[in-house]
Amino acid sequence: xxxxxxxxxxxxxxxxxxxxxxxxxxxxxxxxxxxxxxxxxxxxxxxxxxxxxxxxxxxxxxxxxxxxxxxxxxxxxxxxxxxxxxxxxxxxxxxxxxxxxxxxxxxxxxxxxxxxxxxxxxxxxxxxxxxxxxxxxxxxxxxxxxxxxxxxxxxxxxxxxxxxxxxxxxxxxxxxxxxxxxxxxxxxxxxxxxxxxxxxxxxxxxxxxxxxxxxxxxxxxxxxxxxxxxxxxxxxxxxxxxxxxxxxxxxxxxxxxxxxxxxxxxxxxxxxxxxxxxxxxxxxxxxxxxxxxxxxxxxxxxxxxxxxxxxxxxxxxxxxxxxxxxxxxxxxxxxxxxxxxxxxxxxxxxxxxxxxxxxxxxxxxxxxxxxxxxxxxxxxxxxxxxxxxxxxxxxxxxxx
Ligand SMILES: Cc1ncc(COP(=O)(O)O)c(C=O)c1O
Numbered sequence: 001x002x003x004x005x006x007x008x009x010x011x012x013x014x015x016x017x018x019x020x021x022x023x024x025x026x027x028x029x030x031x032x033x034x035x036x037x038x039x040x041x042x043x044x045x046x047x048x049x050x051x052x053x054x055x056x057x058x059x060x061x062x063x064x065x066x067x068x069x070x071x072x073x074x075x076x077x078x079x080x081x082x083x084x085x086x087x088x089x090x091x092x093x094x095x096x097x098x099x100x101x102x103x104x105x106x107x108x109x110x111x112x113x114x115x116x117x118x119x120x121x122x123x124x125x126x127x128x129x130x131x132x133x134x135x136x137x138x139x140x141x142x143x144x145x146x147x148x149x150x151x152x153x154x155x156x157x158x159x160x161x162x163x164x165x166x167x168x169x170x171x172x173x174x175x176x177x178x179x180x181x182x183x184x185x186x187x188x189x190x191x192x193x194x195x196x197x198x199x200x201x202x203x204x205x206x207x208x209x210x211x212x213x214x215x216x217x218x219x220x221x222x223x224x225x226x227x228x229x230x231x232x233x234x235x236x237x238x239x240x241x242x243x244x245x246x247x248x249x250x251x252x253x254x255x256x257x258x259x260x261x262x263x264x265x266x267x268x269x270x271x272x273x274x275x276x277x278x279x280x281x282x283x284x285x286x287x288x289x290x291x292x293x294x295x296x297x298x299x300x301x302x303x304x305x306x307x308x309x310x311x312x313x314x315x316x317x318x319x320x321x322x323x324x325x326x327x328x329x330x331x332x333x334x335x336x337x338x339x340x341x342x343x344x345x346x347x348x349x350x351x352x353x354x355x356x357x358x359x360x361x362x363x364x365x366x367x368x369x370x371x372x373x374x375x376x377x378x379x380x381x382x383x384x385x386x387x388x389x390x391x392x393x394x395x396x397x398x399x400x
Pocket of ligand 1: 057058059060083084086087134160162163190191192193203204
C-alpha cells in the first residue's frame with residue numbers, strides 16, 4: 001500500500017460545499033451579490049456579534065480593523081511574540097510601532113502581566129495605543145484580564161481569532177462567551193485559509209458590535225467609496241443622481257467574492273462537526289503521550305477556554321531525546337508526515353528584531369524551543385493518527 005502524505009492541517013470539502021460553489025458559478029453574481037450578506041448574517045448569528053464583514057483574507061480583516069480604529073504612524077500596537085506575522089505586519093504597514101509582548105511558556109498565549117508592564121512604560125506618552133491578542137491554536141487568552149488592562153490604559157483591543165472560530169471563553173464568574181462576540185474587544189478577526197477551522201479558499205471576517213466601526217470598515221473594504229444606494233436619505237441633491245458615489249476615504253479593494261462566501265457559508269454549517277472531529281484527534285494524541293510527560297506533551301487546555309483546536313502542538317524536550325527539531329522533522333518527512341512550527345517568535349524576525357530585548361520575551365522563546373505542530377484535520381482517519389503516534393514513539397525509542 002502506498003502511504004499518503006499527512007500534512008499538519010488540511011481542508012475538509014463535502015459534496016454540499018462543492019454544490020454551493022457551483023450554484024454561485026451558475027448564478028448572475030460572482031461578486032458583490034447576495035451570498036456575501038448571507039454568509040455575514042449567518043456568521044454574526046453563530047458568533048453572537050452584531051455585525052460581520054466578509055473580506056479577502058484574515059490579513060485584510062486585521063488591516064481593516066486597525067484602519068477603522070485610526071491606527072497610524074502615531075500609534076503603538078502591542079502584539080504577542082508568538083503569532084503569525086500578519087497580526088503585527090497589518091499595523092506596521094500603517095506605520096505603527098510594534099511592541100512585542102511575552103507569552104506563556106506552555107500555551108504560547110499572551111501574558112497579561114507582560115502586556116501591562118509594557119503598556120505602563122508608554123502610558124504617559126501621547127501615542128494612540130492598540131493591542132491585538134491571539135487565541136493561539138484555538139484556545140482563548142485571558143480576555144477578561146486583558147480587557148481590564150486595556151480599559152484602564154485606554155488601549156483599543158482587537159482579537160485576532162484567526163485560529164479560534166468555534167472556541168469559547170470562560171470568565172471568572174464561569175460565564176461563557178463565544179469567540180467573535182466582541183464582548184471584550186472592539187473587533188474580532190477571522191481567517192478562512194484552507195488550514196483554518198473552516199475555509200473559503202482565501203477569505204476573512206471582521207466582527208464588531210459598534211455601528212460606527214461597522215460603517216467605517218464597510219467603507220474601507222471597498223476603496224472608501226460611499227454609494228448612492230447606501231445613502232438614500234441624503235438631502236443633498238447630488239445624491240439624487242443614479243450614478244453618484246463619493247470616495248470618502250483612501251483605501252483599496254479588500255472585498256471577497258460570492259464564490260468564496262458560498263464555500264464559507266456551507267462550511268459554517270459544518271463547523272460543530274468539524275470541531276468535534278478535530279477534538280477527537282486531539283484527545284487521542286493527549287492520551288497517547290500522557291505517560292511521556294514532561295518530555296513530550298500536547299499543549300494543554302487552559303482553565304478559561306473551551307478550545308476549538310486549530311493546531312495540535314507537541315511540546316518536546318529535544319535535549320532529553322538527543323535529537324534536534326530539524327532531524328525530527330526530516331525523519332518524519334521520510335515517513336510521509338509533514339510537520340510545522342507555529343511560530344518563529346516575531347522577535348526573531350529581521351523586521352521586528354530591532355531593539356527587542358530578548359530577556360523581556362523569555363517565556364515565548366522557551367515556548368518556541370519545544371514546539372512542533374503534528375497532523376490534525378477533520379478527514380484524518382484514526383489509523384492515520386495512530387500511525388503518527390507510532391512513528392513518533394519509534395523515533396523517540398519509546399516503543400521497539
Ligand atoms: C493568527 C493569524 N493571524 C492572521 C492570519 C492571516 O490570515 P490570512 O492568511 O487569511 O491572511 C493568520 C493566518 O495564518 C493567522 O494564523
